[in-house]
Amino acid sequence: MATQHSRSAARLMMAPAVTLLLGWMLVPLTMTLYFSFKQYLPMRGGDLGWVGFDNYVRFVSSSAFWPSVQATLVLVGGVLVITVVLGVALALLLDQPMWGQGVVRVLVIAPFFVMPTVSALLWKNMFLDPVNGFFAHILKAVGLAPIEFLSQYSLVSIILIVSWQWLPFATLILLTATQSLDSEQLEAAEMDGARWPSRFIFIILPHLSRAITVVILIQTIFLLGIFAEIFVTTQGSFGTRTLTYLIFQRVLESQNVGLGSAGGVYAIILANIVAIFLMRVVGKNLDA
């Protein structure tokens, strides 16, 4: 239906967006790659020449690397498990008839709109603080010693904070998916003699599987980049130095740009692996 004329007009209309994104992707990426093969210390001599794959080897062999990978995996994995499991439960609950459904939904979703620095500080000071925090007061009230959450259970605390922020996202998407389930399907299963657990396993979960996949993939991409929550709470200490935070420290704090850039390339590769799976899911949807 489209004529030749409208095609060239379309190309012209897409040009600004495509050019901008292409530039945004290629320029910094090329620079990162360039720096990653250099000994580059802006504060201590600047460009000290090419070093081949030295930075890549040093980044991986540094004593901070494996703990950071571990911290990243625990953080991402922990948050994913909490948000998906609770998200499915909450979605099913919110789909039930009740009074004030709209209000409850608003209450549940609210944390997603709180900016990361606020939610991190809110938890750090008002709830997890060992002297004046809400939990400390409660523990003292029942005669227990207050806990230094952010140093003793640092990673768990951060998982808690991040889960609180992302549970609304998972719930909202899973709720949307739940609502699209044809209730006649469930009634048919009921007529076929399926009790609630069977209906959940054979009808509801398969129906939600796609939404769960999407939640996992999108959250993974965002969670790999978690920064502000660590920046304002532990600054990467007490075993909370994730890969993202490690790279940030190498690049901006210790100004070892070459080393940090090599780390950045690793992070890009890691994110791309997740992204490929996400693209498949999204791409399939485009065809439909």
Next chain:
Amino acid sequence: MGQIQLNKVSKSFGNVEVIPPLDLTIEDGEFVVFVGPSGCGKSTLLRLIAGLEDVSGGHVLIDGRDATETVPAKRGLAMVFQSYALYPHMSVRKNIAFPLRMAGLDKAEQARKVEQAAEVLNLTDYLDRRPGQLSGGQRQRVAIGRAIVREPEAFLFDEPLSNLDAALRVGMRLEISELHKRLKTTMIYVTHDQVEAMTMADKIVVLQAGFIEQVGSPLELYQRPRNVFVAGFIGSPKMNLISGAEAAKHDATTIGIRPEHIGISQTEGTWKGTVGVSEHLGSDTFFHVQCNASPEPITVRATGELSLQYGAEVWLTPRQEHLHRFDENGLRIE
């Protein structure tokens, strides 16, 4: 005036030819129905006339003028879409007035014509509602209203009743026929429903795979189908088609006999069979009879009073003067 002529019009999408070159003339004031199974190219043909698709070859003439290169808006045709395609953000009044507004009519004239159309279509009370607040039948009327205010050379209808429920469909069918009688404007109507075609058309065009199988009045098509496809497509319940030995007795590859042209008796007749399912409609009864003459059950129409047991033995007698004969190419033998 609204005479539409198609000269060697063809359409291909890429390498796929959906409409091979065809000729067709639609006379001014005629109600023409394009009918055929889904995918037969009837909607594409309508869109070619509308100008929404470009023809791959041939010419479209409207009132003798070549309109092949004319944009849809300038062809003087109005179209009613399957989805009604009402503008959701405009009131009914604005929807109906839209073509007038595009034509640059002054406000008073617009208002007068909208009121008039609303009167005709019983929409006066709904003029300030949005399409989203209307029922299916009302939306259908708005779409028609939008078409009639333009006073077009011809109306194009693309399966306009397919989104309505059965009862409403019958009502709208009558309304559209009524409208045609009153306006006497050319109407081209696309449907896959042969009942709509039979009841509304002055002239039916039966299409299959882009080919015109037959053009004629409803009765012509019913009484003298040109080939097996038309014979099976037109008429409800369908014509009984029998091939093989029984057809050979009549020097044909296939013979056809309509359900109402078969006599049924419990004592004597040409074909012996057993009664299967019977459908009682009150006025008529349809029996599905299994005979040796045909592998498929034969449908027979009888009066509403006749009642036969499932499995009862009966005799069928086709009335010879209503027997249709077709050759090995499926064409009618006179």
Next chain:
Amino acid sequence: MARAITPRRKALNTAIAWAIGLVIFFPILWVFVLSLKTEGSAILPPLDVLRAPWTFESYGLVQERSNYFRHFSNSVIIAVGSTFLGLLVAVPAAWAMAFVPSKRTKNILLWMLSTKMLPAVGVLYPIYLLFIRMGLLDSRLGLTIVLMLINLPIIVWMLYTYFREIPGEILEAARMDGASLREEVLYVLTPMAIPGMASTVLLNIILAWNEAFWTLNLTAAQAAPLTAFIASYSSPEGLFYAKLSAASVMAIAPILIMGWFSQKQLVRGLTFGAVK
């Protein structure tokens, strides 16, 4: 057909759901409570906090201590500016892809999405360096551009999915009704596209308002939006609970309200149309 359930069952659902909803919402509620207390009473045990007198003094003190409204207006300028800049670029692109799709449309869309997946930290130094060279560090302009670029894929995607929902038959009807291309765009397409564009704007303002990687790394005192300003409370000043609470409430309130209006769009925007 939804099935009728017993009132008892409904009451049970209600009780459980409200309990969970309040627990999840509680931290926000508590911050609001603390923001209405004096510094001295905000650190007391919870029940004493509730008994302490209510006051608005913290809201005033936040502005006095540091120029709060500068950061607030930075946030507004950056969030709104980046969204409209993005819209300017994205509307033609999404339009073209939705109404004149080609074989490459899908690939272009997916590629745009992939730029969103680029980990920020991987390109932190290059952007930092470029910002220094171009004098954009700690400037609202620089941040507006970066936020526009990181959200551009989402804007294009959302608009694309909205535009695609406009049925082709309606555009054809407009053409049959005699509308020229200009009239078709003006009277039919634009009014139908406005709700989708509004949702897109809403969601992107929220995302830009809350962005906390680039805003923390590319700004200092001058251009810092609220995300960065609040982060400055992370050091000893964080112990001023009442002021921190007041600053936080003011930072999240506008977006919380906008967020409630955009629940549906949130799903569409953040899942790239994969869940509807």
